[in-house]
Amino acid sequence: MVKPGVWQTVGIASGVAGAAGAAVGVGVAARRRNRIAAERRRLAAQLTSAPPAESTPRSEESSVTADDGVRLSCEEIEAPAGVRPALTVVLVHGFALDRRTWSLQLPVLAALRGPAVRIVLYDQRSHGRSERAPRATCTIDQLGHDLDAVIRALAPDGPLVLVGHSMGGMTLMALAEQRPDLFAERVAGVALVSTSAGDMGSQGLTAALLSRNNPLLRGVGLLARVQPKLVEGVRRAAGDLIWSITRSYAYGDRSVDPGLVDLVDTMIGANAVDALTDFVDTLGSHDRIAALPALAGCEVLVAAGDADKMIPFSHSERIAAELPDARLLRLPGVGHMPMLEKTTEFDAALVELIDASARRAAEGRSVRRMRRRA
Structure with missing residues (x-):
C-alpha cells in the first residue's frame, strides 16, 4: 500500500491548518511544537555532517523554454x-x-x-x-x-x-x-x-488523497489560490511540526543529520501549496x-x-x-x-x-x- 507522501502531506497539512486552525487545541499544539523544536536543536548539536557549500562544483545557469x-x-x-x-x-x-x-x-x-x-x-x-x-x-x-x-x-x-x-x-x-x-x-x-x-x-488512504474527487485537496488548492498569504503564513508558523513530518517521511533513520532534513524542508517550502496540489491528479x-x-x-x-x-x-x-x-x-x-x-x-x-x-x-x-x- 502506498502511504501519503511527505510533500503532499506537508502541503495538505498547511492548508488544513489554515482552514481548521481554530478547532485545534492551542495549548497542546504549542507543547508539541516545543518538543519538536527541542529535539531538532538536540540533533543539530550532535550531527553536523552536511557538506560545505564550497564543495559544490561551479556551474552555469540558463533557462530553456518548454x-x-x-x-x-x-x-x-x-x-x-x-x-x-x-x-x-x-x-x-x-x-x-x-x-x-x-x-x-x-x-x-x-x-x-x-x-x-x-x-x-x-x-x-x-x-x-x-x-x-x-x-x-x-x-x-x-x-x-x-x-x-x-x-x-x-x-x-x-x-x-x-x-x-x-x-x-x-x-x-x-x-x-x-x-x-x-x-x-x-x-x-x-x-x-x-x-x-x-x-x-490503488488502495487505502492514498487512494483517497490522490482521488480527483477528494474535496479536502480541492479545498486546500482553492484556498491557497484565493488566500495564498494566509496558507503560506500558516505553513511558516507550523515550521517545526512540518520539519518533523519531513524527517519522518523523507528518511528512514530518525537520527539523520538535521542539515539534510533542512535541505528537503527548504525545497518543499520554496514551492507554493497550490502549485503542489496542481500535480495531484497526474500522480494518481x-x-x-x-x-x-x-x-x-x-x-x-x-x-x-x-x-x-x-x-x-x-x-x-x-x-x-x-x-x-x-x-x-x-x-x-x-x-x-x-x-x-x-x-x-x-x-x-x-x-x-x-x-x-x-x-x-x-x-x-x-x-x-x-x-x-x-
Missing part, C-alpha cells in the same frame, strides 16, 4: 578542464523538490575523469526557480515533453544517462513513452530512484508500465530504500521485474531520499551505471557521439 512557453530554470556543469566528456548525465528531481536534490552527487560526478561527464539539471515546471505553469499543464505527460526540450537545448548530441527521482523517474518513463527513438539511439543508461511505474493510489493516474520496454536496450539501475513510506520498495521490484537485465539496488532501512541518506552506497551504484553506460556508448550500442562543445 514547448508551451513555460520557462524552465536549468544548470550545466562541464567536465574538468582538458577532459573530453564521454556522455551527459541529466538529473531530474521529484515532486515538491528542486534540483538541489542532487547536491551531494554533484561533486562526485563533476570529479569523474574516466569517464568524465557533463551534468545537466533543472527545476521541473512550477518547482524551484522555474516558471509557474497553468494547472492544466501540470501533468507527467507534459513533464516528459519538458525533459525532451531540456535535452534538445542543452544536450543535443552524444550519449545520455538519465537519472530520475520519484516524480522525476515518472518523467523519464513519460519521455520513453513519447520518444522511444531517443532511448534507442542516444540513451545509454537510466537510473530510476524511489519511483513507480503506476498504481500509485500515472501508469507507464507499458513504456518500460523502451528502456530494455539501456543500462538500468533501479534504486530505492526498503523503509520508504511514500513509494514502497515493491514498486521498484515491479519495475525491475519488467526489466530483467536491470540492477535492483535495495537500501535497507532507507527512506525516500536515498541519494541524501545513503550517499556513499548510492553514488557508488550511480558511478557504476555511468561506467557501464560509457562502455556501451564506446562499443557503439548507443549510437550518436557527442560533439565537442565550445
Whole structure:
C-alpha cells in the first residue's frame, strides 16, 4: 500500500491548518511544537555532517523554454578542464523538490575523469526557480515533453544517462513513452530512484488523497489560490511540526543529520501549496508500465530504500521485474531520499551505471557521439 507522501502531506497539512486552525487545541499544539523544536536543536548539536557549500562544483545557469512557453530554470556543469566528456548525465528531481536534490552527487560526478561527464539539471515546471505553469499543464505527460526540450537545448548530441527521482523517474518513463527513438539511439543508461511505474493510489488512504474527487485537496488548492498569504503564513508558523513530518517521511533513520532534513524542508517550502496540489491528479493516474520496454536496450539501475513510506520498495521490484537485465539496488532501512541518506552506497551504484553506460556508448550500442562543445 502506498502511504501519503511527505510533500503532499506537508502541503495538505498547511492548508488544513489554515482552514481548521481554530478547532485545534492551542495549548497542546504549542507543547508539541516545543518538543519538536527541542529535539531538532538536540540533533543539530550532535550531527553536523552536511557538506560545505564550497564543495559544490561551479556551474552555469540558463533557462530553456518548454514547448508551451513555460520557462524552465536549468544548470550545466562541464567536465574538468582538458577532459573530453564521454556522455551527459541529466538529473531530474521529484515532486515538491528542486534540483538541489542532487547536491551531494554533484561533486562526485563533476570529479569523474574516466569517464568524465557533463551534468545537466533543472527545476521541473512550477518547482524551484522555474516558471509557474497553468494547472492544466501540470501533468507527467507534459513533464516528459519538458525533459525532451531540456535535452534538445542543452544536450543535443552524444550519449545520455538519465537519472530520475520519484516524480522525476515518472518523467523519464513519460519521455520513453513519447520518444522511444531517443532511448534507442542516444540513451545509454537510466537510473530510476524511489519511483513507480503506476498504481500509485490503488488502495487505502492514498487512494483517497490522490482521488480527483477528494474535496479536502480541492479545498486546500482553492484556498491557497484565493488566500495564498494566509496558507503560506500558516505553513511558516507550523515550521517545526512540518520539519518533523519531513524527517519522518523523507528518511528512514530518525537520527539523520538535521542539515539534510533542512535541505528537503527548504525545497518543499520554496514551492507554493497550490502549485503542489496542481500535480495531484497526474500522480494518481500515472501508469507507464507499458513504456518500460523502451528502456530494455539501456543500462538500468533501479534504486530505492526498503523503509520508504511514500513509494514502497515493491514498486521498484515491479519495475525491475519488467526489466530483467536491470540492477535492483535495495537500501535497507532507507527512506525516500536515498541519494541524501545513503550517499556513499548510492553514488557508488550511480558511478557504476555511468561506467557501464560509457562502455556501451564506446562499443557503439548507443549510437550518436557527442560533439565537442565550445
